[in-house]
Amino acid sequence: MQLLKFVPIKLTLFLVAGILTGYYFNFSILFPFISVLLLIVILGFLFKIKKRTSSVLFGVIALLSTFCIGLFAISMANPKNYKTHYSNFKSNEVQPIHLKIVEVLKANSFSARYIAETQAIGKQVASGQLLLSIAKDSTKSELQIDEEILVYNSIKEVHSPLNPHQFKYKKYLKNLGILGQVQIKEADYIKKPNPSKTIYGRAARIRESIIRSLKTENFGAEELAIIQALLLGQRNDISEDTYDAYKDAGAVHILAVSGLHVGILLLILQFLLQPVTSLAFGQNIKLVLVVVLLWTFAFIAGLSASVVRAVTMFSFLAYALYLNRPSNKFNILALSLFFILLIKPTYLFQVGFQMSYAAVFAILWIYPMLQRFWFPKQFLIRKIWQLMSVSIAAQLGVLPISLFYFHQFPSLFFISNIVIVPCLGIILSGGLVVIILSVLQILPDFITYLYNEIIQTMNAVVYGVAQQESFVFKAISFDGIQLVLTYILIFSLVIYFNKPSFKKMVFFLGSIIALQTWSFIQVFTTHKKEQLLVLHQTKYTGILAQNGAGLKLWTNHPKNFEATINNYSINERIANFSVDSLQNNYQFKGRSLYLFDSLAIFPPKNSSYDIVVLTQSPNINLDRLIEALKPTLIIADGSNYKTTVSRWQSTCEKRKLPFHYTGEKGAYYVSFIETDPLKK
Numbered sequence: 001m002q003l004l005k006f007v008p009i010k011l012t013l014f015l016v017a018g019i020l021t022g023y024y025f026n027f028s029i030l031f032p033f034i035s036v037l038l039l040i041v042i043l044g045f046l047f048k049i050k051k052r053t054s055s056v057l058f059g060v061i062a063l064l065s066t067f068c069i070g071l072f073a074i075s076m077a078n079p080k081n082y083k084t085h086y087s088n089f090k091s092n093e094v095q096p097i098h099l100k101i102v103e104v105l106k107a108n109s110f111s112a113r114y115i116a117e118t119q120a121i122g123k124q125v126a127s128g129q130l131l132l133s134i135a136k137d138s139t140k141s142e143l144q145i146d147e148e149i150l151v152y153n154s155i156k157e158v159h160s161p162l163n164p165h166q167f168k169y170k171k172y173l174k175n176l177g178i179l180g181q182v183q184i185k186e187a188d189y190i191k192k193p194n195p196s197k198t199i200y201g202r203a204a205r206i207r208e209s210i211i212r213s214l215k216t217e218n219f220g221a222e223e224l225a226i227i228q229a230l231l232l233g234q235r236n237d238i239s240e241d242t243y244d245a246y247k248d249a250g251a252v253h254i255l256a257v258s259g260l261h262v263g264i265l266l267l268i269l270q271f272l273l274q275p276v277t278s279l280a281f282g283q284n285i286k287l288v289l290v291v292v293l294l295w296t297f298a299f300i301a302g303l304s305a306s307v308v309r310a311v312t313m314f315s316f317l318a319y320a321l322y323l324n325r326p327s328n329k330f331n332i333l334a335l336s337l338f339f340i341l342l343i344k345p346t347y348l349f350q351v352g353f354q355m356s357y358a359a360v361f362a363i364l365w366i367y368p369m370l371q372r373f374w375f376p377k378q379f380l381i382r383k384i385w386q387l388m389s390v391s392i393a394a395q396l397g398v399l400p401i402s403l404f405y406f407h408q409f410p411s412l413f414f415i416s417n418i419v420i421v422p423c424l425g426i427i428l429s430g431g432l433v434v435i436i437l438s439v440l441q442i443l444p445d446f447i448t449y450l451y452n453e454i455i456q457t458m459n460a461v462v463y464g465v466a467q468q469e470s471f472v473f474k475a476i477s478f479d480g481i482q483l484v485l486t487y488i489l490i491f492s493l494v495i496y497f498n499k500p501s502f503k504k505m506v507f508f509l510g511s512i513i514a515l516q517t518w519s520f521i522q523v524f525t526t527h528k529k530e531q532l533l534v535l536h537q538t539k540y541t542g543i544l545a546q547n548g549a550g551l552k553l554w555t556n557h558p559k560n561f562e563a564t565i566n567n568y569s570i571n572e573r574i575a576n577f578s579v580d581s582l583q584n585n586y587q588f589k590g591r592s593l594y595l596f597d598s599l600a601i602f603p604p605k606n607s608s609y610d611i612v613v614l615t616q617s618p619n620i621n622l623d624r625l626i627e628a629l630k631p632t633l634i635i636a637d638g639s640n641y642k643t644t645v646s647r648w649q650s651t652c653e654k655r656k657l658p659f660h661y662t663g664e665k666g667a668y669y670v671s672f673i674e675t676d677p678l679k680k
Contacts, residue, residue, distance in 0.1 A: 008334040014063045015338055018070020019345045029081050032072035039065040073345040079177055085128040086118050086155050087179050095122040097155065097182065098192070099132060100148045102200065106236040111135050112142055115178065119148070121155075130155060130180045131173060137186035144208075146201030148192040155180040162536040162638075162666040163564045165571040175349040203303045207232050210300070213438040217448050223455040226255070231431045233257035233301040242459070247406075248466035250395075250413025251420055257301050259356040262294065262310040264425050266318060269293055287322045291315050300435075305344075306352050312340055313360065329364050333357075351405050355398045362397025363390055369498050384418065391417040396494075400486040403478040407570050411471045419461050427454060475566070477573045479522070485515040523549075526573045532588060532670040534613055536638045536662035537561060541582060541597070541615040544568070544667075549575040554582050588670070594629060596620065602628065611670070614648065615639045622651045635660045635668050 022032065039061055046058050079085045098119040105113040114132040119125075134143075143149065158170045158181050173179070211228060219227065225237040235243075235255055246252045253260055269290045276286045298311040316336035320329045337357060340347060347353040370389040376382040395413055403409060410416075434451050437443035466472070492508040527548040535542040542555040542564075551574045555561055558579045569577060584601065586593040594609040598616035602625075603609070612631040614620075617640045626634075634652055636645045636659070645661050652659035660668050 006331050006334070008331045008338065010063060011066045012334040012338045012341075014066040015070040015073075015341060016348065018067040018072075019074045019341060019348055020070075021067075022071040022074035022345075023349070026078065027071055027075050029072070029075045032068055032075050035068040036065060036072050039068060069342070070345070073342055077177065077345050079128045079179055082127060084124075084126055085179075086121060086126050086130065087128065089121055089124070089126065094152060094154050097121050097126075097151050097153060098148065099130075099151065099182075100195065101132075101143050101145050102129065104142070104145060104204075104236075107136070107142075111183075114143060115176075116149075116182075118155075128180070129176070129178050130182060131158065131178055133181065133183045134189070135183075135185045143191075144201075145204040146195055146198055148195040149189040150192060151182060151184050151189045153182050153184055153188065155182055157181075160666070162662060163568075164533070164667060165567040166564065167567075175346050177346060199299075200303055203299050203301075206300060207234065207302045210435055210439060213441070214435070217438055217443055218445065219448065219452050220456065222459065223452050226455050226459065227431060227434075227451075229255045230257070230261070230427060231301070231435060233304050233307050245459075245463050245466040247408075248410055248469075248472045249416045249462045250410030250465075251416040251462055253355075254420060254424065256306055256352065257304070257310070258306045258352060259310045259313065259360055260421075260424070261428060262297070262307075262314045263317075263360075264428055265297060266290065266294065266314050268425060268429055270318075270321065283322060287318060290318045294318070305347070305350075306356075309340060309347060309353055310356060312336055313356065317360075330361075333360060333364065351401065354401050358397040358401060359394040360397075363393045366393035366396060366494055369494065373497075387418050387421060391421070396490055400478075400483045400490070403476055403486070404480065404483045407476045407478060408472065408474040409476065410465075411473065412465050412468055416462060416465050420458055423454070423458060427458070430454070475570050477522075477570055479571075481518050482515065485511065485518060489515055523573060529572070532586075532593075534635050534637055534662060534668040534670075535561065535564060536667050537564070538638045538663075541595075541613075541637050541639045543582070543586070543595070543613075546572060546574070549573060551577045553577070553579050555579065556582050591670075593670075594631075596625070611635060613637065617641045617644045622648050623655075626651075626655060626657065631657070633658045633660065635662070637662045 043058065043061050043065060046055070046061065075081055080087055082088075098121075099116040100119055101114050102117050103115040105115065107113060111133045114134075115129055116132045118128050118130060158173055158179070160170050161168055210232060211234065214224060214227065221237075222239065222242060225235075225239070225242070228234040229238055233256070238255065243252070243255065246255055270286075273286045273289055276282050276289065279285060294311045294315055298307045301307045313333070313336045316332045316339075317329065320332035323332075367389050370393065371386070374385065376385055391413065399409070430451055434443060434447065437447065489508075489511040492504065492511045496504040496508045529546060529548065531546050533544040533546075535544055537560055540555065540557045540560045542553055542557075542561050544565075545552045545554075551565070551569060551572075553561060553565060565577065568574070582595060582597070584595045584597075584603070586595070591610040592608075593611040593613060594603055594607075595613045595615060596618055598618050600618040600620050607628075608630045610631060611633045612625065612629055613635045615637050622634075634648065634657060636648055642663070645663070649659050649661065662668060
């Protein structure tokens with residue numbers, strides 16, 4: 001591929017390789033640092049001797065240096081590599097913790113949630129971000145960014161998923177640099193006076209001031225929530241129904257201030273500032289103004305991670321437009337990726353970052369090809385085709401990522417984008433005008449009404465597209481190997497149609513065969529899989545049996561297991577699912593399981609069971625039960641009181657009998673069950 005001839009692209013690829021290697025192998029800071037230092041010295045020595053950088057040896061050392069820089073960057077980003085990080089404090093005592101709020105998250109039904117930076121633990125200086133959850137109460141107002149509090153508690157580890165194929169929230173937080181959490185009540189913290197101010201706090205206060213001004217205008221509640229999301233990056237007020245509608249319509253990217261919004265804003269600024277180019281040094285002045293205004297927008301939008309990433313990327317692309325050389329767009333895109341990852345290497349593992357760069361790269365690469373493929377002479381048709389081309393290119397870029405993370409594909413995405421994307425420029429530019437006039441308290445009612453109607457119409461279009469459920473393909477099983485193979489397939493398809501040849505056709509057909517082969521292997525593996533699971537669910541009991549592509553759940557409360565079953569079914573490629581009520585006896589592979597619930601019904605005399613599952617906190621004498629049934633394992637699920645579970649665990653420890661509590665260890669697997677695990 002011609003792009004691999006460009007030096008910035010090569011360097012970026014090796015930086016990414018270094019980050020990935022460091023992420024999965026957890027190097028300390030010292031080894032990468034020494035490696036980088038040594039390789040840079042060698043590079044300097046080679047340049048001094050040969051006076052040129054075009055030699056093969058110099059190139060190899062440069063690429064190896066970049067790889068080690070990636071290792072060093074991700075090692076620096078690993079919180080555990082710092083002695084002051086709270087994860088390295090070994091004391092189990094509850095101590096006062098000094099925290100500074102750095103981000104306000106969307107609250108749930110039970111608690112307000114924040115990301116906080118640790119300042120001190122006890123009398124020791126400490127560092128590291130953590131998740132702070134405060135049980136809701138009416139006694140105190142919500143905390144704001146930059147506020148500092150003192151809590152008397154302990155930092156706990158974020159729990160891994162307790163059931164298979166659940167969202168890995170612990171891993172998600174780890175990629176944000178968050179390794180612990182603190183859970184408190186509102187009465188359990190004290191605000192510290194005169195906290196230090198940061199640029200993020202100032203940006204948040206400006207954003208909150210703008211939101212307060214907008215709330216005084218006559219916008220509808222749903223429309224105001226969309227305005228806040230589109231212009232200020234604040235999505236906390238969007239209802240779940242609206243968010244789901246945008247997701248099903250393939251337009252959810254519109255609700256997050258990211259590459260699309262900043263890209264459109266860049267085009268608007270390029271157009272509005274065109275007259276500046278007639279001045280002396282006009283192009284330079286225009287570039288400076290564009291970059292300054294983009295970062296002003298980022299500041300107003302709260303300097304969230306997604307906004308900063310997008311503005312950084314498009315600041316580089318603004319420079320590419322300034323140079324006006326097409327090949328440089330890929331170089332500049334690679335450079336923006338290089339510098340962002342150099343500063344924040346963990347961005348590489350965030351979905352928004354991956355989708356932003358995949359979409360922009362696909363647009364820069366595929367869009368011109370689609371325009372060469374067909375260029376209508378009629379103005380209206382040409383503009384519609386251009387919009388469709390951008391949408392198709394972007395969707396091809398993000399399709400594998402979207403299927404991997406979200407397991408769905410909205411086939412009518414082009415309708416949403418044809419209608420919404422052209423209007424988004426008007427919405428963004430009009431929204432900035434609305435914000436300025438609202439803050440100055442001179443926003444006319446007719447502009448409020450008109451803008452409200454525009455947002456309302458956009459919502460109506462999205463809801464209309466989303467309601468075409470037969471065109472929204474959901475519950476698509478898609479794993480990491482399929483992600484890679486699909487990108488290879490898209491790559492081979494594009495290069496073949498760009499300049500067809502026999503070799504490229506063979507490559508394209510080979511990628512199809514590889515993807516089909518892997519899919520067949522996965523289906524075959526699924527049909528061979530047989531296992532029984534005791535699930536974890538607070539207050540409820542569920543036993544799950546998989547027989548190939550068939551799945552059966554025994555529970556008296558199926559609604560409480562819907563999310564768990566949906567995730568399991570998608571990832572395990574389940575074709576058939578059934579539900580039955582709980583029973584006491586289960587047999588499989590010559591082994592037996594007895595479910596002991598709150599009725600405390602003992603099985604017939606002289607019965608023995610390999611596994612006993614305790615549910616609903618039965619009032620029993622566990623010693624007597626063990627003597628009667630002689631189990632080899634005791635399982636307690638999430639329906640039991642924790643105090644009761646602790647008592648059972650102590651009894652099992654005294655008897656040296658294995659004990660499994662799903663609330664701590666997660667669902668229990670019993671593998672290789674019979675083809676049809678039937679209850680007696």
